[in-house]
Each structure stands twice: as structure tokens, then as C-alpha cells.
Amino acid sequence: ACFAAMRELTWTVVGDAPRASTAGPRLGVLSVPGGVDGRDEPVRIATPACLTYTRRGEPAHLTPDVLATLPPEARAFQVCLTHFMDHLPPTHVSNCPGGGRAYFGSAPTFALATARDAITFDQHAKPSNDASATYVGTPVGAKKVSVEEYMRWVFATRPHAFVQLADEQHSVEGVNAKKTRAAVERTANWLDACAAMNETDEKNAGTPGTPPVAMFASVQGGCDVEARRLSAKAAASRCLGFDASRNALGEPPASNETNAKKKTSRRDSVFGFSIGGLGTGEAPGAARAKLVAACVAELPREKPVHVAGVGAPLDLIAMIENGVDLMDNAFAHVMTLAGRALRFPVDAKDVEEKGEDAKTRTGASKKRRRDAADDDESLFSGSDAFSLNLWSLKYRTDTRPLLENCACHTCAHHTRAYVHHLLQCREMTASVLLDAHNQFHFLRFFAAAREAIANDAFAAFAAFHRNRAKEETEAGESDER
Amino acid sequence: GGATMASEGDARGGDSPIRFEVLATDGRARATRLTFTRGERACLTPMFMPVGTQGSLKGLTSQQLCDLECQVVLGNTYHLANRPGTEVLRASGGLAQFMHYTRGGTLTDSGGFQIFSLGAPSAEDGAEMKSRRVSKHKDAKGLIERVTERGVTFKSYRDGRTMELTPESSVRAQKALGADIIVPLDELPPYAIDPFALKKSVFRSHRWEARSLREHLNDVRDQAMYAVIHGGVDDALRRLSAEYLGGLPFDGFAIGGSLGKDTKELTNMLANLVPLLPSDRPNHLLGIGDEPSVRASVKLGIDAFDSTFPTRSARHGALLTRTRGRVNVRNAKNKDLFEPPCFECGCPLCSRHTLAYLHHLDRAREPTAWTLATEHNLWYMGNLMRELREKILADEL
Numbered sequence: 001a002c003f004a005a006m007r008e009l010t011w012t013v014v015g016d017a018p019r020a021s022t023a024g025p026r027l028g029v030l031s032v033p034g035g036v037d038g039r040d041e042p043v044r045i046a047t048p049a050c051l052t053y054t055r056r057g058e059p060a061h062l063t064p065d066v067l068a069t070l071p072p073e074a075r076a077f078q079v080c081l082t083h084f085m086d087h088l089p090p091t092h093v094s095n096c097p098g099g100g101r102a103y104f105g106s107a108p109t110f111a112l113a114t115a116r117d118a119i120t121f122d123q124h125a126k127p128s129n130d131a132s133a134t135y136v137g138t139p140v141g142a143k144k145v146s147v148e149e150y151m152r153w154v155f156a157t158r159p160h161a162f163v164q165l166a167d168e169q170h171s172v173e174g175v176n177a178k179k180t181r182a183a184v185e186r187t188a189n190w191l192d193a194c195a196a197m198n199e200t201d202e203k204n205a206g207t208p209g210t211p212p213v214a215m216f217a218s219v220q221g222g223c224d225v226e227a228r229r230l231s232a233k234a235a236a237s238r239c240l241g242f243d244a245s246r247n248a249l250g251e252p253p254a255s256n257e258t259n260a261k262k263k264t265s266r267r268d269s270v271f272g273f274s275i276g277g278l279g280t281g282e283a284p285g286a287a288r289a290k291l292v293a294a295c296v297a298e299l300p301r302e303k304p305v306h307v308a309g310v311g312a313p314l315d316l317i318a319m320i321e322n323g324v325d326l327m328d329n330a331f332a333h334v335m336t337l338a339g340r341a342l343r344f345p346v347d348a349k350d351v352e353e354k355g356e357d358a359k360t361r362t363g364a365s366k367k368r369r370r371d372a373a374d375d376d377e378s379l380f381s382g383s384d385a386f387s388l389n390l391w392s393l394k395y396r397t398d399t400r401p402l403l404e405n406c407a408c409h410t411c412a413h414h415t416r417a418y419v420h421h422l423l424q425c426r427e428m429t430a431s432v433l434l435d436a437h438n439q440f441h442f443l444r445f446f447a448a449a450r451e452a453i454a455n456d457a458f459a460a461f462a463a464f465h466r467n468r469a470k471e472e473t474e475a476g477e478s479d480e481r
Numbered sequence: 482g483g484a485t486m487a488s489e490g491d492a493r494g495g496d497s498p499i500r501f502e503v504l505a506t507d508g509r510a511r512a513t514r515l516t517f518t519r520g521e522r523a524c525l526t527p528m529f530m531p532v533g534t535q536g537s538l539k540g541l542t543s544q545q546l547c548d549l550e551c552q553v554v555l556g557n558t559y560h561l562a563n564r565p566g567t568e569v570l571r572a573s574g575g576l577a578q579f580m581h582y583t584r585g586g587t588l589t590d591s592g593g594f595q596i597f598s599l600g601a602p603s604a605e606d607g608a609e610m611k612s613r614r615v616s617k618h619k620d621a622k623g624l625i626e627r628v629t630e631r632g633v634t635f636k637s638y639r640d641g642r643t644m645e646l647t648p649e650s651s652v653r654a655q656k657a658l659g660a661d662i663i664v665p666l667d668e669l670p671p672y673a674i675d676p677f678a679l680k681k682s683v684f685r686s687h688r689w690e691a692r693s694l695r696e697h698l699n700d701v702r703d704q705a706m707y708a709v710i711h712g713g714v715d716d717a718l719r720r721l722s723a724e725y726l727g728g729l730p731f732d733g734f735a736i737g738g739s740l741g742k743d744t745k746e747l748t749n750m751l752a753n754l755v756p757l758l759p760s761d762r763p764n765h766l767l768g769i770g771d772e773p774s775v776r777a778s779v780k781l782g783i784d785a786f787d788s789t790f791p792t793r794s795a796r797h798g799a800l801l802t803r804t805r806g807r808v809n810v811r812n813a814k815n816k817d818l819f820e821p822p823c824f825e826c827g828c829p830l831c832s833r834h835t836l837a838y839l840h841h842l843d844r845a846r847e848p849t850a851w852t853l854a855t856e857h858n859l860w861y862m863g864n865l866m867r868e869l870r871e872k873i874l875a876d877e878l
Contacts, residue, residue, distance in 0.1 A: 056845055063852050065545065065829045086845070088816065092837065096819045103819075105834035139845055396565060397572045413544060413581045417573055421536060421565040428540040428848050436542075 009214045011304045023323040025458045043109040047325040050446045051078035061435045069409040076110040078328045081153045085138040090156030100158040113162035118309040118330040151197040163274040164194040166218035171282035180227045188234040195269040214271035232298035272304040279309035292322040332438035340387040341402040342441040346448040385472030395420040408440035498705045509782040512873040519703040524552040529862045530787040540852035543582040552585040559592035567657035575659025587660040591651045597669040648692040665693030667709045672739040683711045705732035713739045723757040733763040755782040795854035801861040815840045828860035
């Protein structure tokens with residue numbers, strides 16, 4: 001059993017017990033069995049961790065040699081399986097010599113498969129209306145996907161972990177409560193279906209010793225706090241042993257008859273939880289935090305919590321505050337697509353080191369706030385507290401790196417003027433250089449968050465970022481006046 | 482192999498910006514070392530120069546270019562002067578600094594090729610004249626307004642405003658770009674042209690090139706200038722052009738103009754022309770990058786090539802491989818081929834990915850597919866040129 005355990009994916013909390021059991025920021029370690037059959041050294045990924053957004057299994061603009069310039073945690077991927085659902089069946093991946101995992105040339109150290117793209121969230125896919133399938137967005141349009149087909153893809157690609165197929169609702173106000181409950185119930189049913197197929201595959205798996213695919217249960221419920229709680233309870237109940245006498249949501253049967261079925265104590269089939277449907281229209285800040293807190297309160301704290309599609313730095317801080325362990329860096333990629341370079345200081349220490357930037361934030365005069373190299377003061381550049389807009393003509397002759405003192409590949413070799421030029425020419429290399437920088441910076445931000453948690457200083461870390469954003473916004477507004 | 486000859490490029494007297502040594506010869510082919518004295522950067526020929534039109538190889542970072550052991554990158558003056566403009570490039574310290582490509586050398590063209598090829602309205606022109614993206618500013622007359630002795634007046638393809646390119650202004654722009662090798666302004670006549678018009682065009686090119694050279698020599702700035710030999714496929718005109726330009730203090734000789742409609746015409750022309758070029762200076766064949774022509778031209782004594790062919794065809798799904806020859810990535814038979822595109826290649830694509838995967842990335846229109854394919858094709862060209870160099874040095878060509 002111990003040997004088998006070594007070959008499986010594990011996640012453990014780091015630090016003392018009280019922190020482990022209460023909702024709040026915490027450190028953890030995701031231990032990924034290395035190599036085939038777990039024979040090599042496991043890879044350890046510290047959480048809260050940021051998974052790299054991918055397209056068809058690879059980071060969108062980064063070839064393996066450029067990916068190698070990023071820190072090793074960049075090779076933990078979040079893979080959206082619907083990217084593959086275009087022309088060919090799952091066998092074209094699983095037929096790859098060495099199995100499905102060998103298909104991915106970048107050889108991710110950890111891959112978490114999801115059913116929704118973290119950026120587009122299948123905005124044009126139709127809402128599901130039947131119990132057997134849901135609509136997902138694929139490169140060839142909206143497609144109906146059942147649990148069976150989704151699991152076929154999971155087994156073909158053999159990620160280290162996957163999020164169950166869920167009936168994801170957009171979290172907008174005003175959705176019919178009955179609809180939300182139906183979606184929650186469907187999600188719980190599909191959790192059981194995925195678990196059943198996962199077990200079957202493990203028994204029938206071709207290669208002996210193939211580790212099972214760790215499953216993340218999805219917690220849904222839209223904007224409805226009660227539904228969220230219900231969904232979280234239902235997902236949590238699968239960990240502790242499943243009581244078949246209750247319905248999918250864990251409620252006792254409607255009638256007073258005792259159910260003849262015995263309580264089925266199932267193996268713990270849930271590895272972690274993924275809080276779904278976020279970043280789809282709920283108000284960020286307090287409203288979203290309330291939804292997440294409601295979910296986390298019902299979930300066992302010894303399992304990791306994942307949230308996809310919530311991007312901006314302040315939002316991620318709120319997620320970590322509420323006890324989320326795994327997130328994705330889709331925001332960094334969205335910034336790249338917009339031609340923006342991330343430039344916010346990752347923590348208070350970072351500001352001091354950067355010198356010039358530090359002077360600007362405390363009621364300094366308008367003149368000092370401007371960049372020293374800015375010749376044409378009247379150009380409004382569209383940059384903000386977190387990122388530079390490199391399309392702006394302001395950067396035409398700016399020979400500084402994207403971010404001073406940044407150690408990424410782009411800042412070591414290139415200038416703002418060059419990236420600006422590439423954007424203006426619509427050159428592909430612009431995206432490569434921007435992604436290399438933005439992902440590097442985002443990973444630094446996460447490293448700083450982890451350090452703050454380790455030093456018990458996360459509240460100060462969060463306050464720093466919130467205050468900074470507030471000051472930048474206010475200063476910017478006063479500038480315009 | 483033949484005797485090793487060293488030449489200091491002393492046609493002009495004084496310090497030359499390039500040092501040129503012939504390392505070995507094999508028949509007419511030769512392996513040489515070209516050193517840019519500024520920074521002592523050496524290149525070995527025969528070599529292939531990829532074209533980074535707007536200051537980048539599409540999809541590749543400058544670091545990847547260095548990893549590919551790319552020796553010289555070509556930039557197009559016409560595009561760069563339009564955007565970002567010479568002032569930005571001057572402020573950045575020149576094209577090489579702007580791109581941060583400092584391992585090897587850079588070459589800029591005069592701008593003439595783009596003006597004549599993007600501007601000409603005629604559909605009967607040969608393949609080298611076809612523009613791929615018609616500008617909305619181009620009307621029935623084309624973008625060229627007037628070609629006079631002074632220079633070319635044309636409409637910018639970007640915003641339609643009238644611009645002028647003269648030999649002097651082209652050289653001044655290239656001075657701002659600061660490339661190691663620059664090219665004088667020449668006139669590019671279409672392939673289908675009557676002999677009288679061709680002769681007039683060649684003479685005009687000669688006068689423009691002489692003016693360019695004079696402007697260049699006023700302020701050399703460690704740059705080398707290559708002449709452009711014209712004459713189409715007319716051997717007599719080519720001889721005339723080679724003799725005239727060979728007598729001027731250019732640092733090297735590029736062969737331009739119409740190179741014939743197929744490889745056979747090209748080789749016939751080169752067989753007559755190359756022996757007429759001064760052998761103590763490098764030569765360069767403009768715009769040729771397909772393998773049969775490259776191999777044939779190396780045998781006839783050409784030192785360097787540039788072309789968009791390997792990189793452009795990569796983006797359109799054509800890989801050049803040693804194992805399988807030319808591979809069309811988009812072909813349906815590649816969708817399940819779980820092997821590297823080429824077994825003998827060490828590029829990031831072939832060492833880590835399969836053809837099936839590239840096929841699907843390409844079908845999904847993921848930009849990473851183009852980057853991987855471009856890297857691969859440039860590896861291929863690098864290997865090809867290295868193989869030719871080694872054969873010449875070992876007398877096996």
C-alpha cells in the first residue's frame with residue numbers, strides 16, 4: 001500500500017495543524033510521481049501554485065526552449081480537453097508510442113485536465129438541458145459531450161489529474177433557483193459517473209501499475225450561496241464514503257421508508273475540489289469571495305482546492321485568502337494577447353529594490369510620477385497599475401527593458417521599443433516575448449505569495465497590493481483632473 | 482582543395498570593414514571566412530541568411546536565432562524605414578541592437594526590391610515580382626508614380642503618402658540602421674522585358690549604384706557595401722555589369738535582377754558570370770533559397786544566399802527534412818504519424834514533438850506550430866550549408 005501510495009499523486013499541507021484546518025491561506029506540496037511507474041524522484045510543486053494556461057496541451061506561444069527559460073513550476077500545466085475535440089477521436093492521442101502522456105512534447109511535470117477553457121469559458125456553448133451531456137466549446141464550435149466521452153479523453157491523454165465534467169453555470173444574478181439546483185444535482189451525479197469510470201479504468205488499465213488519474217470534484221451553484229453550499233457538501237460527501245440511501249445531493253429520501261440499500265463505503269475517489277463557474281459574471285471582490293468561502297467551509301481541508309478562470313492579481317489574492325491552492329495564469333496570457341506587459345511589484349520588498357518606482361506612490365507631485373524618459377507628456381499610454389500598454393507610441397524609443405531588474409528572458413535581451421515595434425508590425429515574436437515575460441512575472445508573484453504565507457505575513461501582503469492598486473487608481477484619476 | 486588565399490579587401494586601401502579569406506576551393510566552389518572587423522565576428526561560407534523582414538524572424542526570438550547558429554540576418558530597409566522608422570532605430574543603436582541580435586552580422590537591402598515588386602501593376606511579371614498582399618493604396622497604375630534619373634517616387638503601402646527613394650536617401654537610411662553589410666539602390670526590371678529596355682535599366686542601375694557608393698564612402702562607419710550585378714539572363718549584359726561594378730571599390734558582389742525562370746537558366750547564367758567577379762571579395766546570390774538551386778550555385782562558386790523561402794514555407798506547412806524530403810504538414814497522412822518530422826535533426830521540434838502533434842497544432846492555427854516549423858527549417862538550412870562547407874574543405878563536393 002505504501003509503495004502504491006508513492007506512485008500516486010499526493011497533496012499535503014505544510015505547516016501547523018490550526019492553519020491546516022481553518023479556511024485561509026496555507027502552504028502545501030503537490031507531489032507528482034516522477035517518470036514511468038513513479039520510479040524517478042517525484043516532482044514537488046509548492047502551493048498556492050499557478051498552473052500554466054495551455055492550448056492543445058502546450059503553452060500558447062512558448063516552444064520548449066523558451067519555456068526552459070522560465071522557472072520549473074512553469075511546466076505544471078492546466079490542459080483544456082475540449083481543445084482536442086475537433087476532428088479526431090481520442091485514440092489519435094493514446095496511440096502515440098509511450099501512451100497519451102508522451103504526446104505532449106513539453107513534458108509537463110504536472111497536468112490538470114479541465115473541461116472548460118479558462119479564458120473563453122465556452123461563452124457561446126449552449127446551456128445543457130439534459131442529464132446525460134453538456135455543451136462545451138471546441139475549436140469547431142459547441143459540441144455535446146457526455147461523461148463517457150469526456151472520460152475517454154481523460155484516459156487517452158493520461159493527465160496527472162482531471163476535473164470532473166460538470167454542469168457549469170454562469171454565475172450571474174437572477175438565474176432560476178430551480179435551474180441552479182438541477183445543475184448542482186447533475187454535477188453530483190456526474191461526479192459519481194466519473195468516479196465509477198475512473199475505478200473501472202484503473203482495474204482494466206493496460207499497463208500494470210499505471211497510477212489512476214486523480215479526480216477533482218467540481219463545486220457549482222452559480223451565484224446562489226445556498227446552492228454552492230449544497231454542491232460543496234455533495235462533493236465532500238464522496239470523500240468520506242458514499243451513502244447510497246441519500247440522493248445525489250446527500251439529502252435523505254423524500255419518503256419515510258428506510259432504504260434497503262446498505263451504506264456503500266467507497267474508496268476515497270476524490271483527490272481535490274474545483275470550484276467552478278467563477279469568473280463568468282459574478283461581481284469580483286466581496287461577492288465572489290463570499291461564494292468561495294461558502295464552498296470552502298463545507299470541504300475537507302486536507303484536500304486541495306482549485307479555481308480556474310479567476311485571473312487578476314487582486315482576485316487571486318482573494319482566492320488564496322479563502323483557502324484556494326491551485327489557480328491558473330490565464331490572466332498573464334490575456335495580457336499578452338492585449339499587448340501588455342505585467343509590471344506590478346510582487347511585494348513590498350520588490351518596490352524598494354526597484355527604486356524609481358517606489359518614489360511615485362505616496363502623494364508625489366504629478367511631475368515626479370511621470371517616467372523620466374517620457375518626452376511627450378501628452379501621450380496617454382493606457383498603462384495601468386499592473387501592466388504597460390506596449391502598443392502605446394510612448395514606448396517607440398524607450399530602450400529600457402519591459403520591467404527594470406526583471407530577470408526574464410525578454411527583459412534580459414530586449415527593449416520596450418522593440419516589443420512595441422513588433423506589436424505595431426503584427427509580428428508573432430511580440431507574443432512570444434510578452435508571454436515569456438508575463439508568465440515569468442506571474443510566477444514570481446506566486447512565489448512572493450507563498451513566501452508571505454510562510455512568514456505568516458499574508459495579510460500584509462494582501463494589504464500592500466490592495467493599497468497600491470487603490471493609490472494608483474486615485475492618483476491616476478487626480479492626474480486626469 | 483586549393484591554396485589558401487588571404488585578402489585584406491584592399492581594393493580601396495585602408496581598413497576594410499570585412500576581412501575575407503578563402504579557406505579552400507573545390508572545382509569552382511569555395512569555402513571562405515568572412516570576418517566583420519567591428520567586433521571580430523566571423524562567418525563561414527557558403528552560408529544562408531534568413532530574412533527578418535521587420536526586425537524579427539516571424540515567431541522566433543533573437544536568442545533562438547543565436548541557438549540556430551544563424552550567421553547573418555537580413556532586414557528590409559523599406560519596411561523598417563516605414564516602421565519603426567530610422568529615427569527609432571538610430572536611437573536604439575541600430576538594427577542589431579534593436580533586435581538584440583549580436584552574435585552574427587546583419588545585412589540590409591536598399592529598399593528597391595520592395596518598391597519595384599510591390600509597386601508594379603503588371604500581372605505578366607515573373608514570380609519574383611508578385612506581391613502577396615495588395616495594398617489598398619495601390620490603384621491601376623500601381624504604387625510607383627515615377628522612376629526618374631533622380632530616384633523612385635512611390636506611394637507608401639501603409640498610408641498612401643508620396644515618398645521618394647534615391648540612392649542617397651537609401652544609403653542614409655541604411656546608415657541609420659547600421660547593418661554590417663549594406664546594398665546600393667538599383668532598379669529592378671521585370672523578367673519579361675525587351676533587350677533595349679533591359680540595357681537602359683542596367684545602365685541606370687550602374688549610375689545609381691555609383692552614386693550610392695559615393696554616398697557610402699563619405700561616411701563608411703564600418704559598414705561594407707555590396708554591388709548588385711544586373712543584366713537578366715543576357716550573358717553579354719551580365720559581363721558588362723560585372724566588369725563595370727568590379728572596377729569600383731565595393732566590398733562584395735551580390736547578383737540580383739532577374740535570375741531566370743528556372744534553375745537551368747540560373748545555372749547557365751552563373752556559370753558565365755561568377756568567373757568574371759573579382760575573386761578576392763565575397764559574392765552573394767539574392768533571393769534564392771531552394772535546395773536544388775543552392776546546391777548548384779555553390780558548385781558554381783556562390784558564397785552566400787538569402788531567401789524567405791524556408792521560413793515562409795514553414796509557416797504554410799512545408800517542412801524540409803532529411804529523412805522524408807519535403808513534408809507537407811497539412812497532409813492527412815501526417816495526422817497519426819507519431820514520429821519526429823526528421824530523425825536526423827536536433828531542433829526543438831524534432832527532438833521533442835511528433836509530426837502528428839505539429840499537424841494538429843497547425844490545423845488549430847496555433848502560432849506555436851509556425852515557430853516550431855520555422856526553427857526546424859532554419860536548422861535544416863544551417864545543416865545543409867554546413868554539409869556543403871565541410872565537403873568543400875574535404876575536397877568532396
